[in-house]
Amino acid sequence: DAMVIQNPRYQVTQFGKPVTLSCSQTLNHNVMYWYQQKSSQAPKLLFHYYDKDFNNEADTPDNFQSRRPNTSFCFLDIRSPGLGDAAMYLCATSSTTGGYGYTFGSGTRLTVV
Amino acid sequence: RKEVEQDPGPFNVPEGATVAFNCTYSNSASQSFFWYRQDCRKEPKLLMSVYSSGNEDGRFTAQLNRASQYISLLIRDSKLSDSATYLCVGGDADKLIFGTGTRLQVFP
Numbered sequence: 224d225a226m227v228i229q230n231p232r233y234q235v236t237q238f239g240k241p242v243t244l245s246c247s248q249t250l251n252h253n254v255m256y257w258y259q260q261k262s263s264q265a266p267k268l269l270f271h272y273y274d275k276d277f278n279n280e281a282d283t284p285d286n287f288q289s290r291r292p293n294t295s296f297c298f299l300d301i302r303s304p305g306l307g308d309a310a311m312y313l314c315a316t317s318s319t320t321g322g323y324g325y326t327f328g329s330g331t332r333l334t335v336v
Numbered sequence: 337r338k339e340v341e342q343d344p345g346p347f348n349v350p351e352g353a354t355v356a357f358n359c360t361y362s363n364s365a366s367q368s369f370f371w372y373r374q375d376c377r378k379e380p381k382l383l384m385s386v387y388s389s390g391n392e393d394g395r396f397t398a399q400l401n402r403a404s405q406y407i408s409l410l411i412r413d414s415k416l417s418d419s420a421t422y423l424c425v426g427g428d429a430d431k432l433i434f435g436t437g438t439r440l441q442v443f444p
Contacts, residue, residue: 258434261434263344264436265340265423265433265435265436265437266380266423266434267434268431268432268433269429311377313379313380316442324368324370324382324385324425325382325432326382327379327380327381328379329378330378330379331351332377
């Protein structure tokens with residue numbers, strides 16, 4: 224089935240140790256998004272790619288970076304994770320720029336120790 | 337003021353009840369609206385799109401009032417399996433903003 228796949232489902236990293244989360248999609252959607260969701264909070268958009276064009280939200284910390292080497296894959300790099308970065312990280316895709324809703328991956332739950 | 341605001345609940349209702357959720361949005365330029373359902377520790381899943389003309393899908397009815405910048409979701413004949421958090425989502429072509437969600441708990 225076409226879908227959005229995130230790996231790993233659970234990630235434990237040490238304080239300050241770089242970590243990479245991955246997302247792949249078989250939907251051939253041209254837009255990919257990364258959201259951060261903390262407990263009992265709304266998913267918060269970090270950035271998105273419209274094709275190869277990168278769009279960073281103004282309040283996304285510099286600690287968060289992203290790469291999209293091709294249509295199918297997108298990575299979230301956290302350069303120096305802090306305790307406050309512990310959250311669920313959700314990857315989503317859409318075929319237009321959000322006009323028809325998003326398809327989400329199952330998320331990666333990040334724990335920082 | 338949050339861009340998308342919802343009553344966080346929880347709404348505790350018996351099986352078979354009708355329950356309504358409301359949501360307001362602040363950006364009058366927003367063009368796209370949705371309701372998503374999120375189960376505990378799972379990803380959000382699209383429940384339905386929301387249109388000014390109203391949108392019905394089985395027991396679920398969504399409505400958009402652009403003049404009041406208000407979105408609603410009505411669930412009829414609640415089932416135990418409807419227990420979840422319902423996220424109101426709105427935005428423009430480049431970005432969708434999520435509300436914090438309204439938690440629904442249906443009890444037997």
